[in-house]
Amino acid sequence: MRLVFMGTPDFAVPALVSLHDAGHEIVCVYTQPPRPAGRGKALRPSPVQVEAERRGLPVRSPVRVRRDVAEHEAFANLNADAAVVAAYGLLLPKAMLDAPKLGCLNIHASLLPRWRGASPIHAAVLAGDARSGVSIMRMDEGLDTGDVLAEAAVDLSADETAQSLHDRLGPLGAALITQVLSGPLPEAKPQPEEGATYAPKLTRETGHIDWTRDAHTIERQVRGLTPWPGTFTTLEGDVLKIGGVSLVSGAHDASPGTVLDDALLVACGEDALRLERLQRPGRAMMDRATFLHGATLPKGARLGE
Structure with missing residues (x-):
């Protein structure tokens, strides 16, 4: 399948690796631009960019995309079957959401509709949840409100930390998105509004x-x-x-x-x-x-x- 991959942190790397190793054609990788890091504040590329370049994949790192018409056109011209999004960090406008033939599929680190938002892993541990997991969702213009194609759950241990749950959910999301894209897409089911919660922004x-x-x-x-x-x-x-x-x-x-x-x-x-x-x-x-x-x-x- 002809794919665009969109992700930035360590959480997204297993999905990029899994999809590429499964033989999908990754026509472009979108990621956040390099950021200053360390004592010297040298620019450091994202983990996804490092892995993409190691595999010889083309990388784009626009600062913003929401109102950049030229970026919308460049994205559409990739003629992708689907875009896979995993903790990319930028909101996608409708022009980009609608461009791939099968839409944009998000790997979200919770069992939706619980913990929509940017920090679902932290929120699950903070709340003392007994279970968490990953959802594959077809993105719409709402905040993690799109229809769900697949889910995989894990039990949280009594000593679970945000780091340990992150390290489990990254590979789980990678396996699930690879399974979803291995054949015809599963039926997408609307999220129930009952039980919807939002992960607060962390500072x-x-x-x-x-x-x-x-x-x-x-x-x-x-x-x-x-x-x-x-x-x-x-x-x-x-x-x-x-x-x-x-x-x-x-x-x-x-x-x-x-x-x-x-x-x-x-x-x-x-x-x-x-x-x-x-x-x-x-x-x-x-x-x-x-x-x-x-x-x-x-x-x-x-x-x-």
Whole structure:
């Protein structure tokens, strides 16, 4: 099949690899332009661009496409049977959505209509969902509202993080889109409106820990925002990044954010959390034992102030 592939981050790479290895003709790869990265702020191409160039595939990286008529025409002139979209990062206008013969097929990292939007993987972990998965959707002009051609589900483990779920759903989406395009397309079914939810936009402030919340909610926050944007608290005005915690049930009468012992147990609005991985300013992330070897966080100290 003659395909255009549109994607940017690591999540999209397995799909590009799978479709190319399956023998589909990838006539063009669209991806976000290179971005400054690292201390030197040198321009770094996206993971999809790196893989496309390694395979000798033509790459286009327009800054924007929504109102670029010339880009719409160039896209249409590719004469694709379908476009496969996986975390591309730009909204496609109707002119592009309608150009491929079979439309634009999106690999979305949730079981639609739950968690439409840009951060479905994080949202599933933050909410404590028992299941997640991927949906293959024919795109329309709405926000992840198109008809669904196929789904594949996974169970979430008790220690699931956004990173671990990302690493499972990328290959799962790759296998599913390759299966969908291996023959006649499955029947596309409209999404039910019942159960529709939207994943909120993530910012650095999303990771700010509010110790008045219950320990279960904060524990999911830490897992759901690992590795990005990460979670943090403050200690005497300094930012203390939190990379892992464990739940400790039981009543206490301390104010939320109070350190309850000399082994990094912190009071929450309900129950408590043991800090298992944390990072001081200017240092690397370290486990609890390593942190306590070089620093103290004594009983009675207050976090979040």
